[in-house]
Amino acid sequence: MELFFSPLSCSLASRITMYEAGIDAAYTRVDGKTKTTSDGRNYLEINPRGQVPAIKISDGEILTENVSILEYLADLAPKAGLAPTGIERTRMRKWLAFVNSEVHVGAFSAIFSSTAPPEAKAYAIERAKKALAHVDKHLEGRDWLTNSFSIADVYLSVVGNWLQSTPIKLADFPNVAALQKRVFSRPAAGKAVAEELALYRAAA
Template identity: 40%
Template sequence: MKLFYSPGACSLSPHIVALEAGIDLELSRVDLKTHTLENGDDFSRINPKGYVPTLQLEGGELLTEGVAIVQFLAEQKPNANLAPPLGTLDHYRLLEWLNFLSSEVHKLFVPLFWNGSEEEKNKAREKILRRMDYIDQRLQRDYLLGDSLSVADAYLYTIIRWLQAKHFDMSRWPKLQAFQERMEARPAVQQALRNENGGDA
């Protein structure tokens, strides 16, 4: 399988999940400003949506949207225990977190990364603060679903890196800081960062 990614973008989440699950992925870097691959090919011809992550399956089919891709990857290696079994309450808790992170947190960063007006940026920052306050309060154990890693944690970790990139004061969220440290101690996270940063974690 091939993962189309851009360093630091939300494609970091499935990259981490694949490494945690022991799934070998070919990586193809995308320049999101020019929508081109490293060889100059037009990425929009692969994914007309124009953004990452995009996962190309062995048969050539494409899977898009990060929350779908991470669940697909988790189900390829159920023994990795990155997603609770279908039909359990914990499975729906996972969907709850993935949907919250995608719809209520992720999209708030758009004006911060893509030249929003000052008013748009200020409104986004205020909402991000409230959303992260909520997550920090809910993070009662090591990970979002308890004591073991799930695919939602890879997504949350990616978002925490955006907070740092946009100079949020992380001391406001002590539980999230501890979560970040736990994630960065994981070999799969370290490897993903090295892969995406040319060998530097």
Template identity: 35%
Template sequence: MKLYYSPGACSLAAHILLNEINVDFDLERVDLKTHLTEKGTDFYQINAKGYVPALEINPGLVLTENVAVLPFLAQHDPQQNLIPPSGLGRAKVLEWLGYLNSELHDAYAVFFTAQLDETQKAAAYAEINKILNYIELYLENSDFDYLVNDNFGPADAYLFVLTNWSKLIQHDLAPFKHIAALRDKVAQRPSVQMAMRDEGLI
């Protein structure tokens, strides 16, 4: 497999899971401004949408969108319990991935896709905080070690990556103590440390 990625982008979640499942894979960096890969390939020829992640499973067979890529990788080795095989447990993973993708990802993305004045920034921060408050309250009332159950999984990787963006936009995560605790736990995983190093983030 080959993961087309941009350092620190949402493709980092797929990079983390690839490290978790211990498969042989290649990485190819994408410049999202020029849409060229590090080998000089037109990224639009690989993924016509023009953004990461793009997971090349076999030559010519490419999977995109985190809500598809992350469960696909997580189910690679059922013994690792990264995702329930079926039923409500798996549906809860998909529910979280859908929420993170459509709500939290989009709330952060505003800062990267437009020049915001101070009023617009305040509104954008408020939107992020509203979503994080929902997650914070959920974690506060949950008996699980991670978002879905007691096992690390794709939703945890995705939440970790998205909340990393708070540093880039000068957003304060300090009020979200349960999210911070989950982030700290995820950050300690060897798969996360390896991915962060490989992408030049630490």
């Protein structure tokens, strides 16, 4: 398997999941500006959308989209318990979808966009705050988004990590902050975060 990633971007959730699940993979860095891989390939020929994450699976197929990739990875290692079954699976998918549509793409894509006008950014900041407040309320008295640790918690933690580059304060969402701390304190997740932080800093 090969993961196409950019340090500290949403593809970090795939790396964390792979480490948590004990999945062996090659990690190929993508330059988001030039759309080339670290070994000189044209990334647009791998994922025409030019976005990370993408994974190449054993038959050569390229899978894209965080929500589907994370679930695919979790299902490769059921014993790791990264995705529940039954109605809990449905609840987990709800949170994956919520983080993806309401927080990540619905808000952060505009907040970090180099082309979005200031009005769009201001709207996106308010949208992110509303969505995070909703998640924070759900997390009151809970350790995880569902009844046990899952890929939805991983995804939320990775997206929450971006707040430090925005005017939104993670501390305003204490339950989200506490969940992120729990996730990043796990040995596998912590290793993934530390590795990508080092790669990110080395390039800065």
